[in-house]
Amino acid sequence: MSVDQTVAEPAEAPVSPAERSRTRRITTILAIATALLLLMWWKTESGDFTFLLQPTSSDTDEISVSTDGKRLVMYCTIIAIVGLVLFAAKLARRGALFGALMALVGVAFIVGFCAWAYSGQDTPSPLPMTNPLEGTVQYATPLVLGALCGAMCERAGVINVGIEAQFLAGAFFASVSASLAYSAWMGLVGGIGAGIAIGALLALFAIRYLVNQVVLGVVLVVFATGITGFLLDQIPSDQVELLNSPPILATWEIPGLSELPVVGAALFAQNWLVYIMYLSVPVAWFLLFQTRWGLRVRAVGEHPTAADTVGIKVRGRRWQAVLVGGIFAGLGGAFYTVGSTGAFDKDVSAGTGFIALAALIMGRWHPVGAALAALFFGFVSQLQTQLQILAKLPTELLAMTPYLATIIVVAGFVGRAIPPAADGEPYVKS
Numbered sequence: 001m002s003v004d005q006t007v008a009e010p011a012e013a014p015v016s017p018a019e020r021s022r023t024r025r026i027t028t029i030l031a032i033a034t035a036l037l038l039l040m041w042w043k044t045e046s047g048d049f050t051f052l053l054q055p056t057s058s059d060t061d062e063i064s065v066s067t068d069g070k071r072l073v074m075y076c077t078i079i080a081i082v083g084l085v086l087f088a089a090k091l092a093r094r095g096a097l098f099g100a101l102m103a104l105v106g107v108a109f110i111v112g113f114c115a116w117a118y119s120g121q122d123t124p125s126p127l128p129m130t131n132p133l134e135g136t137v138q139y140a141t142p143l144v145l146g147a148l149c150g151a152m153c154e155r156a157g158v159i160n161v162g163i164e165a166q167f168l169a170g171a172f173f174a175s176v177s178a179s180l181a182y183s184a185w186m187g188l189v190g191g192i193g194a195g196i197a198i199g200a201l202l203a204l205f206a207i208r209y210l211v212n213q214v215v216l217g218v219v220l221v222v223f224a225t226g227i228t229g230f231l232l233d234q235i236p237s238d239q240v241e242l243l244n245s246p247p248i249l250a251t252w253e254i255p256g257l258s259e260l261p262v263v264g265a266a267l268f269a270q271n272w273l274v275y276i277m278y279l280s281v282p283v284a285w286f287l288l289f290q291t292r293w294g295l296r297v298r299a300v301g302e303h304p305t306a307a308d309t310v311g312i313k314v315r316g317r318r319w320q321a322v323l324v325g326g327i328f329a330g331l332g333g334a335f336y337t338v339g340s341t342g343a344f345d346k347d348v349s350a351g352t353g354f355i356a357l358a359a360l361i362m363g364r365w366h367p368v369g370a371a372l373a374a375l376f377f378g379f380v381s382q383l384q385t386q387l388q389i390l391a392k393l394p395t396e397l398l399a400m401t402p403y404l405a406t407i408i409v410v411a412g413f414v415g416r417a418i419p420p421a422a423d424g425e426p427y428v429k430s
Helices: 017-043 069-088 095-118 133-155 163-181 184-208 213-233 237-243 264-268 272-289 292-302 304-309 314-335 337-341 352-362 367-390 395-414
Strands: 048-052 064-068 251-253 269-271
Touching: 017 069, 017 095, 048 069, 048 095, 064 069, 069 095, 095 367, 133 163, 133 184, 133 264, 133 272, 133 292, 133 314, 133 352, 133 367, 163 184, 163 213, 163 237, 163 314, 163 337, 163 352, 184 213, 184 314, 184 337, 264 269, 269 272, 272 292, 272 314, 272 337, 272 367, 292 304, 292 314, 304 314, 314 337, 352 367, 352 395, 367 395
Parallel strands: none
Antiparallel strands: 048 064, 251 269
């Protein structure tokens, strides 16, 4: 008598609707990217595509790479096709392999797009593509600092839509302080003071008077836009040099690092505020995740009632986090005057405070993730600025590119981002 010892195969875990939706989104984006690369490969003319690896501001010898543009687009198309096949075959849908594959396809799409854009130039001397790293850092510096401000605030449970207000106030008072003292470093002090002051207004009305935090942030932006514009108009024409002609922070080339090929001059021959931005990311991470203070800040942002039960002063910690965030935002605002252009002008930040808030969400409320998201936006912004001179695409379409790319990454790859549990919820002690 035989006994059937066949063991049933374990059933596969059911796929959730959210996972199916994510898979459809990513598949659609990869398919569109592949189709666009195929179209660009068909439209690209054979000819050299030159890429200058050294930034234009570098004093070192020029380093360039030239290759056939059509062949380069073909290679990028092959990478996109392989990525689409691997994802569709369920071979790279999770973990580090998925992240590496998406990054590779993204880089391939950008390189292929640039090769198509720079090919077929009807000029005696075709324009080469310059290294975008230097411009990326310049664009991203205030965005990174603003995103760090948002991380501090929202990890404590306070939504900060008013980063733009802190940028404007920081830029104005940095310019005035630096002009009066004729010191760019005093401009940083003025910018920090203004960022903290706007943060104090946010904390006062959001934490003390329980005002709706989203509405409050919008009101603060309107207030800062109006007050800085009004104060600028009050500066007499004969006093502009005294009150609105600040010195700019000096550029420092880090010995050894600034001489590295490709990245040296772009990353390590910058002004001091850029280096402060470099240091701010690990400092913010350390404060939030490696200190007792940061643990308590995150506790009041996740479970304020439980934090209060064990003796943590919820309102006090939220005040502290918002004021510390004001330091980062004030520095970000100072970049628009003493860090780049010098004199303050109305709406000098041009809405970048809201982009910093988007970078924060894209980075999932983590200082490092938010900084990487801000760098991504800075890179795409620099790229669209370079491509405008070619006139191959409408200027209006290119101006949309950074925002469109951010939406695609957030909606297609990041997916649903879950904020701290008590974010935006006022706490009333029972």
